[in-house]
Amino acid sequence: MQTQDFDKIIQKRRSVRIYDETVPFDENAVKRSIDRAILSPNSSNMQLWEFYWVKTKSVHDALTHACMGQSAIKTANQAVVFVTRQDxxxxxxxxxxxxxxxxxxxxxxxxxxxxxxxxxxxxxxxxxxxxxxxxxxxxxxxxxxxxxxxxxxxxxxxxxDQRVMTHKSCALAAQTFMLSMAAEGYDTCPMEGFDQEIVKKILNLPSIAEVTMIVACGTGKPEGIYSERTRVANEKVVFEV
Ligand SMILES: Cc1cc2nc3c(=O)[nH]c(=O)nc-3n(C[C@H](O)[C@H](O)[C@H](O)COP(=O)(O)O)c2cc1C
Incomplete structure (x- = not known):
């Protein structure tokens, strides 16, 4: 693999909040991306995670409500919920x-x-x-x-401490998923803006399970990128020690 290819994937991945529902969506790209996400590094290979691939309209609508109507999920073709299972x-x-x-x-x-x-x-x-x-x-x-x-x-x-451990691994899986979707030519938006209790009820999760994030995906519209990508100067966050 060329580093230029990887760089293209990194540059393509933006948080996209409006999707074009009219563009055909290949759900096999989601399947492949979940398969890749499962290969993410995870603490002690304990795999204390679950991935809920949202394919049913009623579940999608209920999750949109739990995400307080965010357009990222409302207009998305599909979504995947990343869940920790400490239990x-x-x-x-x-x-x-x-x-x-x-x-x-x-x-x-x-x-x-x-x-x-x-x-x-x-x-x-x-x-x-x-x-x-x-x-x-x-x-x-x-x-x-x-x-x-x-x-x-x-x-x-x-x-x-245990919760932090499980969320770290689950977040890495979410990142692998998003980069994979970018490589497949699709856009994503990670979300933590949701009512966890409602999401857990929708997915029938036990009380100990937690939702790391929900990732919406589809073909983004240009106006779905709300602003330029900005980051604080490297000197503020990168330290050579
Ligand atoms: C854990 C996490 C939670 C996020 N939650 C939301 C969210 O609820 N809604 C949203 O529109 N964007 C959300 N974002 C997207 C961020 O706002 C976005 O990643 C950040 O502004 C940087 O932009 P970029 O992803 O386009 O590089 C979230 C990102 C992460 C990593």
């Missing part, structure tokens, strides 16, 4: 563990292999387990305090 940690740990065991079948395990198995057997439950009384947060806080006293240690203590 799936046990299932995903076991899935990773089973995969590793399969890979290691018939092999004499090295120390690194044992560490990899322990990662999903012991560390992931320690990082993600939660309970209504906060015992696990207390346990993690104590472990972090003692283990992190003298040396670097992963400072994941509470539900907030």
């Amino acid at each position: 799936k940690w046990k299932e995903r740990s076991e899935w990773n563990l089973a995969n590793l065991k399969k890979q290691f079948e018939g092999k004499t395990l090295t120390k690194r292999d044992e560490r990899a198995l322990d990662y999903y057997r012991k560390l992931m439950p320690l990082v993600y387990r939660s309970d209504p009384f906060g015992f696990n947060t207390l346990l993690r806080s104590i472990i972090v305090f003692f283990m992190g006293f003298r040396k670097p240690f992963l400072r994941i203590r509470n539900n907030g």
